[in-house]
Structures are given as C-alpha cells and as structure tokens.
Amino acid sequence: MLGLPAGIQACLFDLDGVLTDTAAVHAAAWKEMFDEFLRDYSAQHGIAFVPFDARAEYDAYVDGKPRASGVRDFLAARHIVLPDGSPDDPPAAMTVNGLGNRKNEAVQRRIRTDGVHVFEGSRRYLQAVEQAGLRRAVVSSSANTREVLDVTGLAQYVEEVVDGVTIRTEHLLGKPAPDTFLAAAARFGVAPSAAAVFEDALAGVSAGRAGHFGQVVGVDRVGQAAGLKAQGADIVVRDLADLLEDK
Numbered sequence: 001m002l003g004l005p006a007g008i009q010a011c012l013f014d015l016d017g018v019l020t021d022t023a024a025v026h027a028a029a030w031k032e033m034f035d036e037f038l039r040d041y042s043a044q045h046g047i048a049f050v051p052f053d054a055r056a057e058y059d060a061y062v063d064g065k066p067r068a069s070g071v072r073d074f075l076a077a078r079h080i081v082l083p084d085g086s087p088d089d090p091p092a093a094m095t096v097n098g099l100g101n102r103k104n105e106a107v108q109r110r111i112r113t114d115g116v117h118v119f120e121g122s123r124r125y126l127q128a129v130e131q132a133g134l135r136r137a138v139v140s141s142s143a144n145t146r147e148v149l150d151v152t153g154l155a156q157y158v159e160e161v162v163d164g165v166t167i168r169t170e171h172l173l174g175k176p177a178p179d180t181f182l183a184a185a186a187r188f189g190v191a192p193s194a195a196a197v198f199e200d201a202l203a204g205v206s207a208g209r210a211g212h213f214g215q216v217v218g219v220d221r222v223g224q225a226a227g228l229k230a231q232g233a234d235i236v237v238r239d240l241a242d243l244l245e246d247k
C-alpha cells in the first residue's frame, strides 16, 4: 500500500525537494550569494567571472549538505580557499561561515516573501504513512527545517526532527554521512534495516546507502534519476504519490 518492503516500521523523510519545493528556493539563494561573491573575487584576482551553475554545481557540491559544507565543497571545486571563520560571522565576512550566513539571509527572505509550496503527493503520502501506523521523522541538513514545517502545516504529521540545528548541538556529521538518519531511527528504537529513507539529493541517497537502511527511495524532481540510482537508491520515483496504490 505504501510501496515499501515488508517489515518497514519508520519513514525518514528529507525535507527540501522531497516534502516541499524548497530545493529550488535554496538553489536560487545559493546562486544569488555565490554570484555576488564570485563577481567580487574574480575582479580582485583578475580572473574571468564564471557564474554558479544552479543545476550542475548545486547538485554536485551543495544539495543536501549542511550549509558550511556546501560553501566549502563548492569553493574547493573552484580551487578557492577561505578561512572557516565562526558561525556568528556577519554576512559580509569573507569566510565560509560569512558566505553561509549571507546565503541564509537570502533563503529566509525568499521563504518569507514567496512562501513555501508543499508537494501534494508528499502530503498524501505522509497521511497514508500515519494511517498505516509507521513512525515519521524529517531528517534535513537545513537549520530552517522547523520554520518550513510550521509555515506549511506539515509539522502535524512529523514525530521527530533531526535537522541543521541538531547537527550543531549534537555534533553529528551531516549528509553524505549517515549519522543524521541513524539518529532519527535511534529515536524510534528502530533498526536501520526497518527504516526507509526518502531523498532527492545525491548526498542524501549516499547517506541512506551508507547507513544500510531497509529501503532508499530516490525522489527525482529534476531529471537526475540515473545519478540517484548510481548513489544507491533502491527505487526512484518522480513523486511520493507514485508509491501509493490509489494514486
């Protein structure tokens, strides 16, 4: 009925791009921040300005990872090294954390002015999972997870949240490490083999595979089904409603 193997007791959902259409919001905010930074950096260093590719570079280096890892991994791909700085660096600081905070201002402005779109198939799937009596957690790298769950009304379906704030306070490794998903399963007292992971990001699917979860469902919103499969997704769907029998 839920399109999952027998024995699954808990569902661990990524947020951005799986439940809500916020992966696109994040990608746009990253582009706004990185393009501004790259324009300044290339002028200062006398090199050509090459804009951030909000599809290829976002998917490969940023999507699904904690904020600072996204900054660091993208800069490394462009052979740019900045000091880490500290989490409370101002948005104008030329540090990994400063750039991350600048991006966070952009993402929060977009969430608050444009609102957040919930994928209707995901809302229906969450309701079906609840009715079937399975446990439900959201596992996201985003420190904005609680705000998004609140403004969309999705919070009512979710029993546990492991997010960007949890990563900081509990010193967890972010995706592609499996630790955030493992922490969510542990909160339910459910073995990884009895939990399903739902992910749209390459780093997130890798995390699900590395944690040996019972089922890793890749959610392909942007035409990267082959990449999700290559990272180890057991199945790939275009929408969570595709898993429901009565679509």
Ligand SMILES: O=P(O)(O)OC[C@H]1O[C@@H](O)[C@H](O)[C@@H](O)[C@@H]1O
Pocket (backbone or CB within 6 Å): 015, 016, 023, 026, 027, 062, 063, 064, 065, 066, 067, 070, 104, 107, 140, 141, 142, 143, 144, 145, 164, 201
């Ligand atoms: O900057 P935030 O809101 O803490 O989110 C961190 C990351 O969270 C992930 O869920 C998104 O896929 C990324 O795009 C985002 O960068």
